[in-house]
Amino acid sequence: MSRHAYLWLGAFAGILICSASHAATVLFDNRQNVDLLNSDAVVLTSNTTNPQSLIGEVDIPSFWEGFGASANIAMDLGESRNVKTIKMNAFFTQPYGMSSATVETAPSGAGPWTVVPATVSTADSDRQTNIVLSNSADTRFLRLTRGTAAPGNTENRWVLNNLRVYGDTGATLNSGNHLDIISSSAFSAPGAVSITTSGSVSDGGGGPFPDDNPSLLYRKVFYTIGNGDSIRIAFDRDIDFDKFGFAQAGGFYDPSAAFHFQVWGAQDVGGTNFTTLLLDRTGPEPAGPTFFDLPLFTGRALRFDIINNAGGVNADLRIGDLFVTVPEPTAASSVVMAATCFFLRRRPSR
8 A cells, every 4th residue: 555545544544533532512603692601610709698509590489689789799701701791680570670780800800800881771670680891891700790779679689580691792602611502592593402391390481491592581490390200402413412400499409318310311313212321310409500420422312300309398399490511622632633634734755
């Protein structure tokens, strides 16, 4: 075999190895619809009460509240992100919106903090607050400080069930291995991600569960979840699943040692044939948003099965948010790809 043939054979082998490796992150078509807080790398802190539960949705009757006129939430987004819009909402009858707020960015979590000009408005009868930066900012560290209460917020309180942060329009966004990919409006293709339930599960939401950026935020919750019930998350493409996560809702969870759930994977187009057990966990249900490692699995769907809801303090199990992440490309696959490109460009000497 000639040297030229060997080089091409090596290149072809490299392509096969790269194709077989699990290295696909997800490219969001619409950056502006990806909630940057839905990530296992995000850390939320405050000068008042702990806001970390706002990574997911804090379903009523629970809520987060910032006490005092200078209450704030500092956000470490895990890496530098493009930030343009912040939305926050409370689902109670009483409005808790804000007419003003201060947005700041910093080069580190310790500061120094710089005020970023922004416009603040309310919607949904002063229940929702929308904050739009005058110019988008690329930053890892973001801080939001409450301002004056909206006219309808007669109790002058900062109460939240939802806090969401989005980038600017006109660009795509790579998920990396931390951002949650359950975000239907982040994809241009209709039906790119869907969620369905089986058994006694009830959907108490005001709109599609996977949509992270409706114009008006609505309550998202699955409730009356019992033994044998399931929640299915399906995609219109192959996904390299790396982590699965969920957030209990409103204190309706099972802290008993007998709580048992499983996560199964399906590889068929349509995601209906669940043959691979990816996670089998028994123990107290986490009280806050939690991400669980999965063995690397390429497929079209995950199914979240409740095997035993022992009751604990709340027999009515409720889920307020779901998360799925994918892995970063492996170093090995990057090296092989580089070697492949090298071989393809070389020509045998004469």
